[in-house]
Amino acid sequence: MRALTWHGKHDVRVDTVDDPEIINPRDAIIKITSTAICGSDLHLYDGFIPTMKAGDVLGHEFMGEVVETGPKSTLKKGQRVVVPFTIACGSCYHCGKHQYSACDNGLPADNQDIAQELYGHPMSGLFGYSHMTGGYSGGQAEYVRVPFSDIGPIVIPDGIDDDKVLFLSDILPTGWQAAEYAQIEPGDTVAVWGCGPVGLFAVQSAFLMGAERVIAIDHFPRRLELAAKFGAETINYKDHAVYDALIEMTGGIGPDAVIDAVGLESHGLFVDNVLDQIKASTFLGTDRPHANRQAIIACRKGGRVSMPAVYGGFVDKWPLGAFMEKGLTLKTGQTHVQHYTEALLAAILDGKIDTTFLISHHLPLENAPDGYKLFHDHQDVATKIVLKPGLAKTKVEMPA
Incomplete structure (x- = not known):
């Protein structure tokens, strides 16, 4: 599949990487329909977040269609879902308090020592945001593996445009x-x-x-x-x-x-x-x-x-x-996304919250490096960039 990968400060590339696979029974594979560049991604782009490795797949704001599920996933093939950027198990001490970004099981065991050494305790896992937060591949890609898919993703009703609900993944909550x-x-x-x-x-x-x-x-x-x-x-x-x-x-x-x-x-x-x-x-x-x-x-x-x-x-x-x-x-603290998504989705569907005002650009995933440069260098023009996998690469005009 095609995915945006990190290779160093101000060096991101769309590469061909291995397709994701089901690893755990609660996993699901999502075919990405929309994914956004977040202001937090610019911290990675500028080289400020430690424990990044060349080839890491970026992106933590995404949604798409379920194409494969593990035996313990509650999702069904064909459903449209928005995926929270925080990876949480739903059953540990902190998840029981709805403190999903503090989940004890969101990080693989091999990654917990990194966060514990830096911060005193490991946090939850995050998509596409360094090995300190789990080393999970992100959603600026054609497909992504979603752990604990029975807890995080929220199913979107048919007929609702991606732009209206995409930001339930992070910035709205x-x-x-x-x-x-x-x-x-x-x-x-x-x-x-x-x-x-x-x-x-x-x-x-x-x-x-x-x-x-x-x-x-x-x-x-x-x-x-x-x-x-x-x-x-x-x-x-x-x-x-x-x-x-x-x-x-x-x-x-x-x-x-x-x-x-x-x-x-x-x-x-x-x-x-x-x-x-x-x-x-x-x-x-x-x-x-x-x-x-x-x-x-x-x-x-x-x-x-x-x-x-x-x-x-x-x-x-x-x-x-x-x-x-x-x-x-x-x-x-990082956002307890899973705690807010249902109420915020209802507010969007009721017309109480608007999200589409923010989007300034839609670009093909193949133009993601241009999108990062545009968002980084021209923030007065590029208020939010949404990437669409599957579209042919185009020419992106940079503001003067």
Whole structure:
């Protein structure tokens, strides 16, 4: 089959690789009909996530048709399913608490030591996202093996277009969980750093959960325009000092809750961020948490910090004193996708949540390397790229 494979920093290729096979009784094989490039994939593209190996198949946002099942799978051939990016068994201690991204059995035994050494405990498995998270082949491919297929995939009714439901795989439940973790109360003002896909879904979700005001922060005009369509007030950090603007907009109090949807590759020519970039380029550091620092400093006393954004290593200059003295709370983690999919699918079918606004490009899978470059270099134009296996390669025009 054809699949997108990782070969190093800014080097991804569509190669011919072995077809997936049923390995365990609960497995299923899915023929991919749509798969997306996620902002988290850019961390792999930029070489920030450890334990990648040349030839790894990428992709963790995908859906498709069931073509083969193991004897203990509950899926049936021909069903259309969206597959959560988290791989969870459904029966361990953490799954019993609906903490699917903390599943004890999502990682193969051979991979658990890597995560335990880095983070203290292994997390659940993830599709197409390094050997630290299981080394599973991802869904930017023609076919994919889905472990624990009786737990994760959600069956999609006939007649529903892929574009409406594809993002149940990751970014929609991630944005929803981000807003939920912000513990929004009626009348709250919520500030969201980063208007990429997760940030935009967090904006939409915050309003649905009762926020009175949402303030979206970014520097890409197109993304800020999309946030404004949901009713958000916007701050372009290239034009305004974010802290000063937020304090003025909230009458000196600060936002009730803040959401960091940026993560380890913060942009901007800020002193702390420049130092972080120098450290990362000289292998003296890993993450660039400027947005997270800014969110903590701006949040009101007694406020809440929600962090759906991906961080991979260690950070310094983190404002622990401000965090403690202001009495803030922080909630974070990979998304417990399986906990949210049924309710979010119902909201989509009822017309309460829109997902299609985000898609800027559809490309053949064969053009995936172009898609990565486009999403990486032109984020104001490419808000979300969906890849379609089976289509002939075409010419992709890069913006000037």
